[in-house]
Amino acid sequence: MMTDEIEKIEKMETREDDVWICTFPRSGTTMTQEMVYLVQTLDFDTAKAVHFQERSPIVDIKDDRYPYYKGLKYIEQMESPRLIRTHLHYFLLPEQLKKGKGMTISVVRHPKDVVISLFRIMQWCDLLAEDETTFDSFLDTIVNGTGYACPWPRHVLEYWERRDEKNVLFVRYEDVIKDKPAAIRRIAEFLGRKLTEEDIQRITEHCQVENMRENPMVNFDYFRDIKTVNDHAKGRFINTGRSGNWQDILTTEQSRKVDRLIQELDGSGLVF
Template identity: 60%
Template sequence: MAGNGQTGDAMAGNGQTGDEKYPMRIKERVFKGILMWQCEAEEFETMETREDDIWICTFPRSGTTMTQELVYLIQTLDFERADNTELDTRVLFLDCKDDRFPFYKGKKAIDEMKSPRLIKSHLHHFLLPEQLQNGKGRIIYMFRNPKDVVISLFKLFAWTRQLDEGENMFGRFFDSFVEGTAYACPWPKHVLGYWERKDDGHVLLLRYEDVIKDMPAAIRRIAKFLGRTLTDENVANIADHCNIVNMRNNDKVNLSYWKNIGYVNFEENESQFINKGHPGTWHEKLSPEQAAKMDKLIREVEDAGLQIVQT
């Protein structure tokens, strides 16, 4: 499944189909060379966007959830709703349509949203709606050291039962990430697609490590981009709400509300939706050889002028 170039329908080594053993496994597809979840990708190019749209775009596991919560509160200052309504309801996910899940309703649900819409996507920039690419709507893009990303993404897919079983699961997933065949890959292409639009007035790029280091400064930067005026108290309250520890314990963002759906493996204690959140956790998992392979990916983006912070 995700990360090994297979379709997700076969479970490695046990002769069962993914649907038999893990009935809530999300199906995959390839569109224009990119592995993604099942969705209406063919319709995205001509999708109508709105001038006041706010799109939170990331390569997965690059601070997506934190960015969504930050943007939601900066835009609305509605802490009461944030404390009582699941994030998946407040910010809809475009690039997955699976009616078995309450939050993956695809394009139609987003078309029906009231303005201003907050929309999440892991799509490459070239797969976004043409109107959005041309400036009808705003994009906030978060990027992160891929050495931390690959570990976090592996943990997520293991936690949500999206990986084929068998020996060396992480090694197989890692290789597919480096080779550019894993979900949403190639990572350099994803990041550079947005980096190349950094001077567009409707695109804001954020570095995950910078946000973690100084969240109040990031909040003010996002607020300026969105045309929002915040008090120092507003900034402090948002920063406290979006602190990693508080996010991990927040049942409206930590995916605990998926427990009764059967999608998440709550018996797996090592993995959870929101992990440590601290840059540099890759040191605990990657071998020197694996780190060297990731360095090659990093050099691809740094050659284009984008600095990746490594700790």
């Protein structure tokens, strides 16, 4: 985990109309953020002109080497309603948010797709640790619970167990990919927004993976200007957006390793 301002995050003041998008990394965070932003505002011009990390900053990271990791001070100065992203476990969220002051949208994705996508983005960003440079070694850190944002089962179960709370919306990535308009309607209902079918179609089009991949406001291309990236890696910040890719990529042994994570959900009702 990032530890930059973790104690301040726990004690921070939240607002009734805050919307927090809470995910394990590479679980559809950016696509969900774009949907939520447009459901709230229908401001497509700003969505195409202002970087998504300004419109929905990540609270986890404060790093002055990068233009958008501005930390809590930036978030505290934002106008309402604020849209905030995080990969933190539920128990590390602000105490006020956990007590219902603000809304939480949690997105979960099949861990076999997650681990592939996370390795590829870390490889592209040149952020793999010394013990993670091969996919097998990286996979072991996720399965063993020592990798970034791990352990995965605890992360997703903490949100799943609160899915029936009135200020929580729990979303499966696979459902979003299968039917984006239906996902947009669910988000709109949760946020108390009324949209026309034309609105829904415009948001759907904006959030098509092909369009997001070409959109400099969401595709992380700016990283090339400030750090080393590995364009020989197989992945980018925006990949295929499909579910089930793991079936063509993971070996039988690798797949069985991730099955151990899924087995830790037994009895919870959360199934893949």
